Amino acid sequence: MVLNPGKCHFMCIGSNCADKSFIFENAALENSKEVTILGITIDNKLNFQSHIKTLCKKASQKLWALSRLSNYLNYTEKSLIFNSMIKSHFSYCPLLWMFCSRTSNNMINKVHERSLRVVHHDEVSDFTSLLAINGEVTIHCRNTQVLMTEVFKIKNGLAPPIMDSALTKRENIYNIRNFQEFETEQKRTVNYGIESFSYRSPQIWATLPDNLRSIENLDQFKQKIKGWRFPNCPCRLCKVYIQNLGFL
Numbered sequence: 001m002v003l004n005p006g007k008c009h010f011m012c013i014g015s016n017c018a019d020k021s022f023i024f025e026n027a028a029l030e031n032s033k034e035v036t037i038l039g040i041t042i043d044n045k046l047n048f049q050s051h052i053k054t055l056c057k058k059a060s061q062k063l064w065a066l067s068r069l070s071n072y073l074n075y076t077e078k079s080l081i082f083n084s085m086i087k088s089h090f091s092y093c094p095l096l097w098m099f100c101s102r103t104s105n106n107m108i109n110k111v112h113e114r115s116l117r118v119v120h121h122d123e124v125s126d127f128t129s130l131l132a133i134n135g136e137v138t139i140h141c142r143n144t145q146v147l148m149t150e151v152f153k154i155k156n157g158l159a160p161p162i163m164d165s166a167l168t169k170r171e172n173i174y175n176i177r178n179f180q181e182f183e184t185e186q187k188r189t190v191n192y193g194i195e196s197f198s199y200r201s202p203q204i205w206a207t208l209p210d211n212l213r214s215i216e217n218l219d220q221f222k223q224k225i226k227g228w229r230f231p232n233c234p235c236r237l238c239k240v241y242i243q244n245l246g247f248l
Helices: 049-072 075-091 102-120 127-133 139-155 190-194 197-207 218-225
Strands: 034-037 040-043
Touching (some): 040 049, 049 102, 075 102, 102 139, 139 197, 139 218, 190 197
Antiparallel strands (some): 034 040
């Protein structure tokens, strides 16, 4: 295919990108701050804030429609609509944007909380209580379960090559009990390094109990991981805020 300079643009990721420019066939390419590829909006800061805003907006629109019909639907019907038309928005490619900022994660939680209030017809209980009614988990926790499933596939040679190359396996030569199965590379930045798939995945995988990590069947692992809540997850979204001390 022949490129059309008038329809081409570029995006520079990182700092000091304002003065970057490219010339293609005597035409200056537009420097875009964000671009949508296969339904994912990627911005030049890799914080996915714009993408999450779009997800929350679409989910809120459908939630508004559900709330108007809630008096005519029973619990089973409302739950089905919630899972298939609202919650499903946050199930598309979560590994790309799941380690977002707390602001973006709070936006997702607010939509989730409002949805549960409509489904359960409960305006009194807090978010934690609403989640506990049916054993529900937060969107971030569910995405972490998906993340661990991908790590399981990489460990057992079930992942495609592009995913398999994202992590480096280690050999347990001395049969150490607390052996780290994947290498954790040193990172210099937060958004582009620490809060990424290649850095957080080995850390979260190491927090799983031995009975989960030793499973060899994929279907069995998927079933078991649904019951795990990641109490020791090291990512910034799982840190607890303590007054006068900050997030720990």
